Amino acid sequence: MPNFTLPRPARLTRTHKVSAAVVATASCAAALAFTAAPSEAETTAAHAPAAVKPVSANGLPLTAKDRADDGKEARAVASSVAAGLKVTAVEKQNHAAEQTASRSIERKAIVAPKAAPKAPKATPKRYANNLDGWIRESLDIMKAKGIPGSYEGLHRNIMRESSGNPNAVNDWDINAINGVPSKGLLQVIQPTFDAYHVAGTPHKLTDPIANITAAANYAAHRYGSIDNVDSAY
Template identity: 50%
Template sequence: MLKNILPRGRSRSLNRTHKIAIAGVGTLGAAAVAFTAVPASGQTTTTSEAAPTAKVAYSTKQIQDVHAGVTGQLAGASQKVAAIEAKQEAAAKKATAEKKAAAKKAAAKREAKESTSRSAQRTEVKKAAPKSYPNNLDGWIREARAIMKKHGIPGSYEGIHRNIMRESSGNPMAINDWDINAINGIPSKGLLQVIPPTFEAYHVAGTSKNIYDPVANIVAACNYAADKYGTMDNVDSAY
């Protein structure tokens, strides 16, 4: 350290210029200290008073707003989930209903097919087993009328029965050997007393060619009566 080279007796008092210089140096030092205390934000505060403590205000409104927003979002999400579930349930019900309808339709179709098959089988049985008639006058007339119906030959049960009883009394082997036809060599034969030429001319296919066959005799005689008189019902005497 340098020693004071000025003798005590020779020290001088500071003049006005020296005082101003010293004051300037003090001012600059104070400014430097103040500058180092400036906040980083660049704001400067030159007041010597202490900054008052900031009061923090706590409010529940923002928390309530957040809670309400979250609650609303959850409610909206629940509604969307419920809508999706309802849509899925409706689709499942629709699919179930469609399956049931398809199954019902298939069952009805199967039943109709089976019914048709059963009907066809019954028809085949009927074809395979033709209707049988008793071997008597009633059965002969009914069988003859069934054949006549197929061929469009008219004649009622009553009309046929009435003429049979007059001509042969119901005897299929009856023969007339005394009338003009017998005299001419072509006697009338059978239930309805038909001469051979007439029987051959009006014979219906599918019946016996034996003139004494009761069914064939009735059908041929009725066919002849339909041609000459319109129907056997119109015959009341020898024809």
């Protein structure tokens, strides 16, 4: 048997032990990191989606025409979305306008309407206090009451009967003899005046307007109009 001399075991100092521990720990950490972290290539390959070829509805590969149609459809969808956004904005504006109008209507409903301005009172027509004014005022009353007669017919008979004097009195004819003398512009006796007096005028025989309208009313009933009288009536 050969004679082998065993080498003397080396003596490890504390420093050697610490160094060996550090090296061992670093080696283990590197091994774990290498094992736990996959390579960039492996990660990319693991997460990359499988390539899928586009197909049509019947399962066949898309043709060039199908791709063009899909492009048109996508653009149409995009246009619709854009149009939808615009419509939404317009609707918002319309809604805001409706709310504003509604508030305006509510405010108007709350405010009490202004009273309509009163119509100005009609200024009463003025007539001269003379023969011309008396005839004109009498004609307006006659027109309102439907009594016929003209300015010429009234003026002509007045001048013949009293010469335009409203206080003229006949004290010599048959009426005067009977105690009922004719008086006024158109020489009317009291019974005739009472029977044909026109409402709205003074109930006084010698009042110019009352005398003219009562005589014209009497003449209208007996002769058709004062215009038809040319002599004593």
